[in-house]
Amino acid sequence: xxxxxxxxxxxxxxxxxxxxxxxxxxxxxxxxxxxxxxxxxxxxxxxxxxxxxxxxxxxxxxxxxxxxxxxxxxxxxxxxxxxxxxxxxxxxxxxxxxxxxxxxxxxxxxxxxxxxxxxxxxxxxxxxxxxxxxxxxxxxxxxxxxxxxxxxx
Amino acid sequence: xxxxxxxxxxxxxxxxxxxxxxxxxxxxxxxxxxxxxxxxxxxxxxxxxxxxxxxxxxxxxxxxxxxxxxxxxxxxxxxxxxx
Numbered sequence: 001x002x003x004x005x006x007x008x009x010x011x012x013x014x015x016x017x018x019x020x021x022x023x024x025x026x027x028x029x030x031x032x033x034x035x036x037x038x039x040x041x042x043x044x045x046x047x048x049x050x051x052x053x054x055x056x057x058x059x060x061x062x063x064x065x066x067x068x069x070x071x072x073x074x075x076x077x078x079x080x081x082x083x084x085x086x087x088x089x090x091x092x093x094x095x096x097x098x099x100x101x102x103x104x105x106x107x108x109x110x111x112x113x114x115x116x117x118x119x120x121x122x123x124x125x126x127x128x129x130x131x132x133x134x135x136x137x138x139x140x141x142x143x144x145x146x147x148x149x150x151x152x153x
Numbered sequence: 154x155x156x157x158x159x160x161x162x163x164x165x166x167x168x169x170x171x172x173x174x175x176x177x178x179x180x181x182x183x184x185x186x187x188x189x190x191x192x193x194x195x196x197x198x199x200x201x202x203x204x205x206x207x208x209x210x211x212x213x214x215x216x217x218x219x220x221x222x223x224x225x226x227x228x229x230x231x232x233x234x235x236x
Contacts, residue, residue, distance in 0.1 A: 034236060051162055053159065053161050053208070053228055053230070056228070081235065093235070116235040117234070118232075119233060119235070120236065121230060121233050121235075122233055122234065123161060123162030123231065123233065123234055125162075134162060134163040134166075136232045136234055
């Protein structure tokens with residue numbers, strides 16, 4: 001389990017490559033990278049700022065990752081999440097799962113992303129031409145989170 | 154007896170982090186939350202309008218009738234938005 005809060009920009013491809021080489025008993029790797037958009041609903045985004053609560057944020061994300069790894073029997077999971085000021089085009093989050101087979105790798109990445117949206121102690125603030133606004137989970141994020149809960153053991 | 158208050162996300166826009174002497178009459182987390190809302194009405198309104206979670210010494214507080222102790226760090230968290 002590798003969980004990192006990144007205050008600086010990171011290279012998702014390099015991180016995935018390094019993670020993939022860590023084990024040879026996993027036959028599948030799935031990954032997701034979320035990037036900072038240049039616009040939201042047609043409104044320009046100049047920058048995104050993500051606040052975290054040092055110590056607690058890392059601990060909670062690690063807990064979600066561990067639960068996901070257990071549920072899908074993944075030998076290893078990688079989570080890197082940016083904090084601080086993020087420019088359009090920069091990666092915000094990377095989630096990668098190593099598994100024996102593809103289905104559990106895909107599922108682990110999707111479910112962990114659903115959890116991060118609503119349960120990771122992080123707070124996003126978008127700045128555009130009209131000023132700044134804090135972002136809260138959308139109804140569909142909560143719906144996905146509830147869906148992800150099903151079958152949780 | 155001192156307590157450290159931490160305000161995250163949009164709560165941090167309204168109130169700064171603070172080290173306070175525990176005010177008279179504040180015994181539980183509920184008391185503390187109500188005291189904070191009285192001191193900072195704008196923050197009180199923001200906490201009222203959304204789901205607010207309290208974290209004590211880096212652990213989620215499930216029971217707000219729990220006592221506040223000397224040296225506690227109490228964080229006020231608005232809804233999270235990761236990913």
